Amino acid sequence: MxxxxxxxxxxxxxxxxxxxxxxxxxxxxxxxxxxxxxxxxxxxxxxxxxxxxxxxxxxxxxxxxxxGAYTKDDIKRMKDIARKAFPDAVGYYAGLIGVKFGKITVRRQTTRWGSCSPNGNISLNILLCDCPDFVLRSVAAHEVCHLKVKNHGKEFYNLLYGIFPEYDEARNWLNRNGNLLQRRYDLYLKSLGGT
Ligand SMILES: [Zn+2]
Incomplete structure (x- = not known):
């Protein structure tokens, strides 16, 4: 090289x-x-x-x-998936550990897959909708656990693995493929005339 x-x-x-x-x-x-x-x-x-x-x-x-770049149809398809799959997954895991959540926002984030605000709102990356379902759910479960435990300490991971035992597998999938999805979205933005 x-x-x-x-x-x-x-x-x-x-x-x-x-x-x-x-x-x-x-x-x-x-x-x-x-x-x-x-x-x-x-x-x-x-x-x-x-x-x-x-x-x-x-x-x-x-x-x-x-x-190649995602097409407008790809993005539309992802948004359609997000509208149902995000609230379903967040609702399911929040129910499991008995927490309330605020608004769920769909975002394109370049460096993270999800986030959780102090007032209980959860943002999830639109690109999760081009991942296998269990990967999307793993990120929802992760953010839901932050409603109970803010940091990434032992207590957090005990809670997370308790409701999502295949978390490592999902993480590995994102590590292997996540950047690819980001690049394809970058190419899509470029095709729209952005940078
Ligand atoms: Zn986290």
């Missing part, structure tokens, strides 16, 4: 970190005081991590290109 592009973003932060963005570029976040040489050696030290993530990102991009 050819050498990746490396972008350095300087800020007032105290530590140095890096990640691979969705174009396969390496983004290094570094404090102002760190030298170019230290950054280079930091990148060198993380070479394996970078390679692994770059490879995966580039493969995902290729798959997304091959499958």
């Amino acid at each position: 050819e050498n990746p592009d490396i972008n350095v973003i300087r800020s007032k932060r105290k530590t140095i970190s890096l990640f691979v963005d969705k174009n396969g570029c390496v983004i290094v976040k570094a404090p102002y005081f760190v030298s170019k040489k230290s950054i280079d050696s930091f990148v060198e030290k993380n070479k394996q991590f970078i390679e692994k993530h770059r490879q995966r990102t580039l493969e995902e991009n290729e798959r997304a290109e091959r499958l």
Whole structure:
């Protein structure tokens, strides 16, 4: 694999970190005081991590290109699914653990699959409607558990695995396929003339 592009973003932060963005570029976040040489050696030290993530990102991009952008019909189909499946799933799991929930919002979120606000409203990612049903339900169950436990501690996971034993399987599915769905949605937005 050819050498990746490396972008350095300087800020007032105290530590140095890096990640691979969705174009396969390496983004290094570094404090102002760190030298170019230290950054280079930091990148060198993380070479394996970078390679692994770059490879995966580039493969995902290729798959997304091959499958192509979502069409307007795809999005309409997902919205139709969301309208029924989201309230069904949230209602079901909330019933299991005996919690009340607020509004359910359908969103396209680029970095998360769902969220839960302090006042009990739940947002779920529209792209869950292009996932297998058990994956959609796993995210609903996760957010519902936050109505009882805010953090991701032991108590939270005990509750979650109690109502959704196949949670890891669902998580793995999202890890393997989630980015692909995001890319296809990005391509859809591009096809509309956005960025
Ligand atoms: Zn969570």
